[in-house]
Amino acid sequence: MKRKYKTDSIKELLIDVAEFRDARNWKQFHNPKDLAISISLEAAELLEVFQWTGADTEADTEKKLAKIKEELADVLIYALLLGDNLDLDISEIIADKLDKNNQKYPAEKAYGKADKYTAYIEKTDEEKQE
Numbered sequence: 001m002k003r004k005y006k007t008d009s010i011k012e013l014l015i016d017v018a019e020f021r022d023a024r025n026w027k028q029f030h031n032p033k034d035l036a037i038s039i040s041l042e043a044a045e046l047l048e049v050f051q052w053t054g055a056d057t058e059a060d061t062e063k064k065l066a067k068i069k070e071e072l073a074d075v076l077i078y079a080l081l082l083g084d085n086l087d088l089d090i091s092e093i094i095a096d097k098l099d100k101n102n103q104k105y106p107a108e109k110a111y112g113k114a115d116k117y118t119a120y121i122e123k124t125d126e127e128k129q130e
């Protein structure tokens with residue numbers, strides 16, 4: 001059976017998501033606040049996969065992976081809807097953010113390190129003496 005929804009393009013994904021939304025007349029309920037809340041709630045559902053699992057940090061069971069897929073899809077769907085609601089170009093805002101992150105985390109300094117970006121900022125001679 002051919003799947004109804006299957007694409008790799010962000011713009012095509014948004015078309016599918018908007019088609020789903022519009023077939024139910026749900027756009028009327030979507031505003032930036034409620035979409036942002038929905039992203040956060042779905043991200044919290046994603047965290048539930050790991051709640052009370054102690055030192056277990058992996059997605060190492062079929063059950064966990066299935067739940068992760070569902071909740072990650074929910075987060076991404078709401079993210080696409082928020083982008084649509086605010087008329088944002090998702091590819092452009094990701095590219096812009098990657099540019100900023102490249103400035104904050106130069107690969108030659110951050111390679112293999114998990115430090116906060118402030119660890120990579122050059123201090124002035126004055127700041128070094130403080």
Ligand SMILES: [Mg+2]
Pocket residue numbers: 042045070071074
């Ligand atoms: Mg969910």
